[in-house]
Amino acid sequence: xxxxxxxxxxxxxxxxxxxxxxxxxxxxxxxxxxxxxxxxxxxxxxxxxxxxxxxxxxxxxxxxxxxxxxxxxxxxxxxxxxxxxxxxxxxxxxxxxxxxxxxxxxxxxxxxxxxxxxxxxxxxxxxxxxxxxxxxxxxxxxxxxxxxxxxxxxxxxxxxxxxxxxxxxxxxxxxxxxxxxxxxxxxxxxxxxxxxxxxxxxxxxxxxxxxxxxxxxxxxxxxxxxxxxxxxxxxxxxxxxxxxxxxxxxxxxxxxxxx
Amino acid sequence: xxxxxxxxxxxxxxxxxxxxxxxxxxxxxxxxxxxxxxxxxxxxxxxxxxxxxxxxxxxxxxxxxxxxxxxxxxxxxxxxxxxxxxxxxxxxxxxxxxxxxxxxxxxxxxxxxxxxxxxxxxxxxxxxxxxxxxxxxxxxxxxxxxxxxxxxxxxxxxxxxxxxxxxxxxxxxxxxxxxxxxxxxxxxxxxxxxxxxxxxxxxxxxxxxxxxxxxxxxxxxxxxxxxxxxxxxxxxxxxxxxxxxxxxxxxxxxxxxxxxxxxxxxxxxxxxxxxxxxxxxxxxxxxxxxxxxxxxxxxxxxxxxxxxxxxxxxxxxxxxxxxxxxxxxxxxxxxxxxxxxxxxxxxxxxxxxxxxxxxxxxxxxxxxxxxxxxxxxxxxxx
Numbered sequence: 225x226x227x228x229x230x231x232x233x234x235x236x237x238x239x240x241x242x243x244x245x246x247x248x249x250x251x252x253x254x255x256x257x258x259x260x261x262x263x264x265x266x267x268x269x270x271x272x273x274x275x276x277x278x279x280x281x282x283x284x285x286x287x288x289x290x291x292x293x294x295x296x297x298x299x300x301x302x303x304x305x306x307x308x309x310x311x312x313x314x315x316x317x318x319x320x321x322x323x324x325x326x327x328x329x330x331x332x333x334x335x336x337x338x339x340x341x342x343x344x345x346x347x348x349x350x351x352x353x354x355x356x357x358x359x360x361x362x363x364x365x366x367x368x369x370x371x372x373x374x375x376x377x378x379x380x381x382x383x384x385x386x387x388x389x390x391x392x393x394x395x396x397x398x399x400x401x402x403x404x405x406x407x408x409x410x411x412x413x414x415x416x417x418x419x420x421x422x423x424x425x426x427x428x429x430x431x432x433x434x435x436x437x438x439x440x441x442x443x444x445x446x447x448x449x450x451x452x453x454x455x456x457x458x459x460x461x462x463x464x465x466x467x468x469x470x471x472x473x474x475x476x477x478x479x480x481x482x483x
Numbered sequence: 484x485x486x487x488x489x490x491x492x493x494x495x496x497x498x499x500x501x502x503x504x505x506x507x508x509x510x511x512x513x514x515x516x517x518x519x520x521x522x523x524x525x526x527x528x529x530x531x532x533x534x535x536x537x538x539x540x541x542x543x544x545x546x547x548x549x550x551x552x553x554x555x556x557x558x559x560x561x562x563x564x565x566x567x568x569x570x571x572x573x574x575x576x577x578x579x580x581x582x583x584x585x586x587x588x589x590x591x592x593x594x595x596x597x598x599x600x601x602x603x604x605x606x607x608x609x610x611x612x613x614x615x616x617x618x619x620x621x622x623x624x625x626x627x628x629x630x631x632x633x634x635x636x637x638x639x640x641x642x643x644x645x646x647x648x649x650x651x652x653x654x655x656x657x658x659x660x661x662x663x664x665x666x667x668x669x670x671x672x673x674x675x676x677x678x679x680x681x682x683x684x685x686x687x688x689x690x691x692x693x694x695x696x697x698x699x700x701x702x703x704x705x706x707x708x709x710x711x712x713x714x715x716x717x718x719x720x721x722x723x724x725x726x727x728x729x730x731x732x733x734x735x736x737x738x739x740x741x742x743x744x745x746x747x748x749x750x751x752x753x754x755x756x757x758x759x760x761x762x763x764x765x766x767x768x769x770x771x772x773x774x775x776x777x778x779x780x781x782x783x784x785x786x787x788x789x790x791x792x793x794x795x796x797x798x799x800x801x802x803x804x805x806x807x808x809x810x811x812x813x814x815x816x817x818x819x820x821x822x823x824x825x826x827x828x829x830x831x832x833x834x835x836x837x838x839x840x841x842x843x844x845x846x847x848x849x850x851x852x853x854x855x856x857x858x859x860x861x862x863x864x865x
Contacts, residue, residue: 410531414533
């Protein structure tokens with residue numbers, strides 16, 4: 225089974241700040257990491273490969289330094305890393321991004337399964353995975369918490385729901401977005417890191433993937449950010465502690481004056 | 484400080500740090516509380532190739548030396564000395580095969596060790612043979628094509644969890660220390676079983692157990708090196724493994740400092756963060772000095788050993804004493820800085836203090852190390 229994993233390099237949210245002038249994310253001096261959900265998608269891809277054979281290709285769209293997350297993916301067991309990078313991609317929203325990724329997938333071709341993280345922790349939209357599936361006209365399931373039976377032409381998965389989970393079967397090729405419950409990502413291995421250091425990362429431009437100018441980057445993005453702001457701090461809060469019983473009686477006591 | 488590590492050594496540090504932060508720290512309190520062996524963490528370490536560091540490349544390893552293993556152990560000990568001890572003990576257990584084993588034994592065991600699919604253990608200590616290792620009573624007698632082992636080993640780290648055991652036994656009891664040999668005993672060998680599992684003060688996630696050999700029969704070719712050279716191999720093994728224990732001290736000391744400084748910055752008493760009081764700040768400064776000095780001596784000793792010198796005992800013992808005495812002092816200081824909170828199990832420093840004590844005791848007590856250093860001085864100034 226040949227699997228493609230979409231990976232985004234994101235700022236580490238442990239240290240997030242907004243530029244008060246521009247209302248955009250202050251990226252300077254903030255460490256970049258592999259989007260945490262994508263680490264789970266990658267782990268699932270590598271586990272499926274270990275079980276069923278095939279290859280894993282990691283794909284990322286971003287500036288040249290996004291190569292770092294692709295090398296990390298190689299260290300974790302991916303076989304190939306492909307970076308799509310072009311100044312013309314800058315400013316892309318989820319609409320333009322899914323178009324661009326779709327062009328890249330079609331250029332590379334031949335994948336049985338595409339895995340994405342549920343969402344990226346910077347934009348938090350959860351739109352690119354489903355958007356990519358629609359662009360490629362592939363069946364897809366979001367919020368997958370487990371992959372079950374895999375056959376030559378189908379995959380059965382569990383989709384996380386508020387009240388339990390659904391069991392669904394999709395024909396392959398298909399696209400899945402995964403939640404963190406799906407697995408425990410491995411730590412990149414030493415031999416993997418050494419291999420990744422020497423590996424060549426394929427780099428593709430807009431022209432290489434046949435992406436048309438009016439559909440990529442800022443030009444291809446209908447979304448406009450009107451305002452980004454830090455929400456004002458909430459009012460006074462009281463935290464209860466102790467057993468559930470103790471916490472409930474503390475709560476009742478607090479509410480008593482208003483009853 | 485910059486210790487001029489190679490890119491490969493940096494990778495080892497990063498990999499071990501990844502295991503510590505993602506796998507060990509989230510589980511350490513529970514493993515300690517439950518006295519539970521960290522099987523899944525060791526499997527994660529295997530996947531990350533940490534077990535392959537010390538194995539030569541021809542057997543599927545990375546061909547690293549003492550410094551490489553020291554770097555890994557320091558990072559793992561920042562997470563939990565119990566978990567790190569389980570890893571270190573496997574390395575200790577395979578050293579005799581690496582140092583003196585036949586090609587046949589290396590081919591049989593090293594690929595599994597490198598892959599991390601089998602763990603090792605070192606069986607020297609007995610109830611009457613601790614600091615005086617020459618007091619061992621386990622015997623091995625050749626019977627046709629088999630060695631027959633009889634005796635009980637005590638306090639063996641990884642006992643019951645390892646599949647490969649380096650066992651020291653007397654092949655010629657009349658010759659004392661010169662009559663000892665090392666054998667590889669495998670889990671499942673006839674007559675080999677496990678006894679009492681110990682309930683310890685610290686490093687509680689590590690397994691410490693008795694090994695019982697009752698007419699334990701193993702093939703003739705499991706003898707490691709030549710008959711009667713057991714103690715020489717034991718001494719060489721401990722010379723190269725001790726900096727690893729010292730590294731556990733460095734990692735543990737660093738972990739204690741990493742808890743104490745942020746706490747002192749945020750803990751307010753008398754309307755000021757306590758780090759603004761010189762009495763507290765000086766404790767932290769002394770901790771930092773001791774840790775860095777220990778790190779420097781441990782790395783220097785490891786590099787000395789990797790240069791394959793004629794004599795490595797003094798350097799090995801010096802770094803073990805300094806770094807483990809430091810770890811004991813620094814962890815006690817960390818508890819003091821955290822005060823009442825430090826004494827509670829909600830904070831990790833009380834565990835660090837409990838874990839530190841064993842470092843001054845195992846792989847040769849710090850008093851025995853001072854004997855070794857003193858004997859070397861005696862020779863040097865002869």
